[in-house]
Amino acid sequence: MKQMEDKILKEGVVLPGDILKVGSFLNQNIDTQLLNQMGQEIARLFEAENPTKILTIEASGIAIAAAAGLAMGVPVLFAKKHITSNVDGDVYSTVVHSFTHNADYNVVVSKDYLRAEDRVLLVDDFLANGKALEGLMDLCDQAGATLVGVAIAIEKCFTGAGDKFRAQGVRLESLAAIESMSENEIVFRS
Amino acid sequence: MKQMEDKILKEGVVLPGDILKVGSFLNQNIDTQLLNQMGQEIARLFEAENPTKILTIEASGIAIAAAAGLAMGVPVLFAKKHITSNVDGDVYSTVVHSFTHNADYNVVVSKDYLRAEDRVLLVDDFLANGKALEGLMDLCDQAGATLVGVAIAIEKCFTGAGDKFRAQGVRLESLAAIESMSENEIVFRS
Numbered sequence: 001m002k003q004m005e006d007k008i009l010k011e012g013v014v015l016p017g018d019i020l021k022v023g024s025f026l027n028q029n030i031d032t033q034l035l036n037q038m039g040q041e042i043a044r045l046f047e048a049e050n051p052t053k054i055l056t057i058e059a060s061g062i063a064i065a066a067a068a069g070l071a072m073g074v075p076v077l078f079a080k081k082h083i084t085s086n087v088d089g090d091v092y093s094t095v096v097h098s099f100t101h102n103a104d105y106n107v108v109v110s111k112d113y114l115r116a117e118d119r120v121l122l123v124d125d126f127l128a129n130g131k132a133l134e135g136l137m138d139l140c141d142q143a144g145a146t147l148v149g150v151a152i153a154i155e156k157c158f159t160g161a162g163d164k165f166r167a168q169g170v171r172l173e174s175l176a177a178i179e180s181m182s183e184n185e186i187v188f189r190s
Numbered sequence: 191m192k193q194m195e196d197k198i199l200k201e202g203v204v205l206p207g208d209i210l211k212v213g214s215f216l217n218q219n220i221d222t223q224l225l226n227q228m229g230q231e232i233a234r235l236f237e238a239e240n241p242t243k244i245l246t247i248e249a250s251g252i253a254i255a256a257a258a259g260l261a262m263g264v265p266v267l268f269a270k271k272h273i274t275s276n277v278d279g280d281v282y283s284t285v286v287h288s289f290t291h292n293a294d295y296n297v298v299v300s301k302d303y304l305r306a307e308d309r310v311l312l313v314d315d316f317l318a319n320g321k322a323l324e325g326l327m328d329l330c331d332q333a334g335a336t337l338v339g340v341a342i343a344i345e346k347c348f349t350g351a352g353d354k355f356r357a358q359g360v361r362l363e364s365l366a367a368i369e370s371m372s373e374n375e376i377v378f379r380s
Binding site: 029033035039059070109112 | 225259260264299
């Protein structure tokens, strides 16, 4: 998606440790014009899959999932992250390791809101190591729901995680796919 | 806002401790048709104030703020909650006590994204004791920004917090304002 790539080139900042800072428009301050375009693009890519639910993970996936849900008229569900180990029986739960915070999180959704008959589109802001995505897929599996696709705002292709999911047959689409990045240059997958 | 009141009457569940559970449509699973109406209504209420920034707090305020931002074409900023006490110098920071989790949080926004020239509309899902809102107002004060108003999805009027802010001259509008609630009855302010 050209608008996303342009924005990354204009405002993204590459930091040591393969970190791409996009707080000015995506995951702290949100450019709502771009957000609207992102929602429309996700709708265009996945409308034919007839998703019945968009699933994301708090916090920075929520705005993107909401924009996609608004564009497609599909409800949005966000999984909650808890550092605590107390999870009651009315939820599906999985453990996701965060490299950013060097901690394990319980990621949970209520069983009331994710059902076997659901066709689920996963949405998140970043795909790097794929751990959050694996957790969301695990929640879908537990519910017996059908995964119809994955929409990612920014994929770090160089980790290989996205291509690993694709090789498993997952339909994964990124609005911007970064092949390589350094302080001086960001190269997108063509 | 009639659609919000109707939804609360239909799906809201009152639990002991003055808790109103609205996870089925507002703060875990999100009804995007209602979300769109909420965004339009917040736009209608506050457009004339010409906000330049919508400020909310993660996580459950984000979708509502995004819908309002999309409807108004205004960027959305969300303050982050950290349990840690490490806050670096590039952020405005305030402490908010959560009664739900019985913990103090540092609530922070980057100084890059909240400026003295900003006209800020605060958006959140619930107004109960007003602590989160006070924290967001404190962040605006630190930035020297102008508070133009507050939009709340559901106000628990019986706490008195909303009317306290109004008495201080804050323009605070709720999409649903609950005067009293019990297991059997929810009464809205007329």
